[in-house]
Amino acid sequence: KAGVTQTPRYLIKTRGQQVTLSCSPISGHRSVSWYQQTPGQGLQFLFEYFSETQRNKGNFPGRFSGRQFSNSRSEMNVSTLELGDSALYLCASSSDNLKGEKLFFGSGTQLSVL
């Protein structure tokens, strides 16, 4: 079956703009997590959605938000972009994170903020 699909693959934005990233989980998976990966900080947890509800949140400012739709697809939004938001944004799906089900990561969206 198809893996986790993230779109777009690459994105270039300028400071102050906003951006929306999309993630389609593996069919049947209801949990979607988002992570930010930078060379300096590594992989950091942003938030997790399960059945359209945000279940967990990491330590990121309110400019970072997300949502999940009834078909489990998820979007994350970053408003008022800053240079430091340049990163690889990874989405991961599982049948249920809290039950220790295996996470499957997408290939990510590489965001560059100029």
Add this chain to the structure above:
Amino acid sequence: TQLLEQSPQFLSIQEGENLTVYCNSSSVFSSLQWYRQEPGEGPVLLVTVVTGGEVKKLKRLTFQFGDARKDSSLHITAAQPGDTGLYLCAVSGGSGGSNYKLTFGKGTLLTVNP
């Protein structure tokens, strides 16, 4: 201070050599995961270790969880160019083996030269 310290940060070796990378912490964990991330892709789960002293083998890869469940190592025998990638260790923010809010080390970037 990083919760998980991985060493070395970079490793470049010739095909056929053996190597060991480490993941250390001062905290005790109920389980620990190892991922490999290839360039341009998301991390892929290699193994989860849950019992102190546990050793798991995956072909030429041997994973060990420390007796006190504070550290882990990954040993690769006769490395091949296909082993090239970023090796990440991760622990859960939850309990009972959940994959809630994973915390990752910064990884070891391994390059295996033909």
